[in-house]
Amino acid sequence: AQSVTQLGSHVSVSEGALVLLRCNYSSSVPPYLFWYVQYPNQGLQLLLKYTSAATLVKGINGFEAEFKKSETSFHLTKPSAHMSDAAEYFCAVSDHRNTGNQFYFGTGTSLTVIP
Amino acid sequence: DGGITQSPKYLFRKEGQNVTLSCEQNLNHDAMYWYRQDPGQGLRLIYYSQIVNDFQKGDIAEGYSVSREKKESFPLTVTSAQKNPTAFYLCASSSLQVSIYGYTFGSGTRLTVV
Numbered sequence: 001a002q003s004v005t006q007l008g009s010h011v012s013v014s015e016g017a018l019v020l021l022r023c024n025y026s027s028s029v030p031p032y033l034f035w036y037v038q039y040p041n042q043g044l045q046l047l048l049k050y051t052s053a054a055t056l057v058k059g060i061n062g063f064e065a066e067f068k069k070s071e072t073s074f075h076l077t078k079p080s081a082h083m084s085d086a087a088e089y090f091c092a093v094s095d096h097r098n099t100g101n102q103f104y105f106g107t108g109t110s111l112t113v114i115p
Numbered sequence: 116d117g118g119i120t121q122s123p124k125y126l127f128r129k130e131g132q133n134v135t136l137s138c139e140q141n142l143n144h145d146a147m148y149w150y151r152q153d154p155g156q157g158l159r160l161i162y163y164s165q166i167v168n169d170f171q172k173g174d175i176a177e178g179y180s181v182s183r184e185k186k187e188s189f190p191l192t193v194t195s196a197q198k199n200p201t202a203f204y205l206c207a208s209s210s211l212q213v214s215i216y217g218y219t220f221g222s223g224t225r226l227t228v229v
Contacts, residue, residue, distance in 0.1 A: 009155065032214050043121075043205055043220035051215055090157065094214040103213055107157035 002027045004091045006106035014114045019063075019078040021109045023091035026072065033074040034092040035065055038108075044090060050074060061085070086113045117142045121206050121221035127229050128193070128200060136191045136224045138206035145211050147189035148218065151175060152203040161204075164189055165211065193226065201228050 007022040025031055032051045036044040048059025055067045061084075065076045076089060091106040119140040128134045138147065149161040160173030164183040178197025183189055189208075193200045203225050207218040 034217050043222045046217055049217055105158045
């Protein structure tokens, strides 16, 4: 079985500070990992994904995430927070099997950016 | 531009009514999904379909029904049997290689019972 755990349902950072959103996964096979962002009253937008290539993945809007197998983690970071980064962030895990429901989302982390 | 369209954006339902949420995609994706989103609970899968005229129940299918008569369309009906339908509903689509490419989401429908 697969799952993801997002530590911290709410994270607050000051504008210009480092953003760190945590995601740990459990998977019995090598995983594919995704981060999505959701702005209020909108759908989810893909930020970045790890599919067994480079362990450091760069995404849109200056975000990046590092796959660490030894820690079963895929934490999302951004060096300097901007007000426009305030949103809900979801981590998701899947694997190489192509069945329709083999895609699991975390419960989300709400990011607040303080001016 | 290719994308996935949900309508309406806001929907109000009276007690005992059935309502249908629309989801259309022009991405030529084989698979389509419906999720329900409640505050603090993340996304919960209602139904999904990988091929026309076939669909599977997700984790919370009770009180909902779907159809997949066309590849492009996957409407969701919230029936009167769904006791707590107020939520944000998200439709998504993907190629069959969802593990590699992930989902494309619509912009959502917010359903409120009045």
